[in-house]
């Protein structure tokens with residue numbers, strides 16, 4: 001008769017770990033098989049379909065990651081948990097990115113948590129986890145859209161949120177690093193404790209240290225009374241350290257100490273204090289490069305970079321733009337909408353300031369259009385957006401006056417120079433096609449300007465421009481020319 005028991009496979013080369021888990025999980029009513037190598041894994045999975053696999057990272061003949069890949073490819077219904085020692089936590093996080101359902105650290109110091117995790121994986125459906133993940137995103141206002149990269153990012157963030165690991169978020173300015181940090185805090189067990197964000201680049205070294213570690217009365221001029229720092233105030237909460245690359249060498253040493261030992265001292269005091277604050281750091285500069293340039297401590301980067309989450313710039317997930325725009329309009333309590341034409345323009349723009357810039361442009365447009373129109377059109381957008389780039393069709397931008405034309409040509413040239421200087425691949429054919437279109441447009445602009453001066457007299461205009469009437473009609477794009 002077919003058994004209804006949930007089946008678990010455990011692969012670990014440490015005999016005691018396998019025995020311990022088998023005992024624990026059999027008592028809970030699960031059917032458990034244990035193997036100690038990749039070879040034994042293959043023998044077992046050939047005979048039985050499992051519901052859950054607990055895979056050690058380091059095995060004598062293979063790695064747990066290749067068994068994970070095998071599970072995903074051939075037994076996709078089976079949930080997977082990677083077991084790891086502290087030194088391989090980074091590998092375990094990579095496993096999550098590869099699709100493992102979770103990871104656990106050995107030695108297991110919280111058996112209740114381990115049992116809870118296994119029960120949850122075996123009894124909760126994937127949909128309930130997904131629903132929770134999405135609900136949290138909505139709560140903190142984190143729109144992640146349809147792109148696969150953002151979905152994977154959110155999944156990883158959700159899965160590591162409950163772990164005791166530090167997180168490093170990188171991404172261009174305005175991509176949402178702080179919003180993601182809030183998401184991780186909200187998804188973690190620390191959610192009822194403080195979340196405090198501080199920008200290491202925005203304040204002086206002395207003030208930053210006093211904010212982080214606190215100070216004693218008289219520690220420096222102005223320290224009129226003692227003050228608790230964030231590491232005390234948010235001891236069980238989360239500290240978001242934005243622009244960590246800007247922290248001074250002295251602050252970096254102190255942060256390293258907190259990360260290694262959980263210890264710190266207030267400025268002007270020698271008492272060693274303990275903290276359990278989780279650090280989520282962010283940077284828009286490349287910290288690996290900063291280490292090479294000796295601007296950032298390598299050991300600090302190593303401690304921070306256990307889990308690295310990279311948020312792509314808006315232009316690389318432009319498909320999410322309409323959703324982001326709707327979200328931002330709702331956030332502003334606005335019933336207005338952007339015209340389809342504007343959304344297309346938004347999709348063409350490169351968004352150097354990312355979602356923050358989109359937010360600012362939306363706010364500005366709503367403020368200007370409120371009470372005037374129901375649909376926000378191009379005329380409510382700033383000039384920088386109206387200046388088309390070289391990949392855009394020049395005909396879609398009708399310059400109404402000389403100022404527009406000048407700004408258009410300036411933008412066009414600067415975009416072209418940007419492309420010229422960039423290291424990335426370019427589609428030369430497209431660029432040359434746009435150059436041709438620009439040529440046509442310039443011709444038309446000159447003719448129109450001259451026609452204004454000659455009050456519409458084409459003959460005089462052609463003479464002034466030293467072109468034939470036929471060419472003039474051609475430049476005006478008139479049929480039959």
Ligand SMILES: Nc1ncnc2c1ncn2[C@@H]1O[C@H](COP(=O)(O)OP(=O)(O)OP(=O)(O)O)[C@@H](O)[C@H]1O
Nearest residue numbers: 141142143172173174175176177178179355356359
């Ligand atoms: N995924 C998102 N969904 C909704 N709003 C977002 C998202 N990402 C960013 N925003 C909004 O964009 C603005 C900038 O976000 P945030 O401050 O998190 O960016 P950042 O990457 O930390 O910027 P910086 O590097 O300049 O500190 C905020 O108003 C935020 O609410």
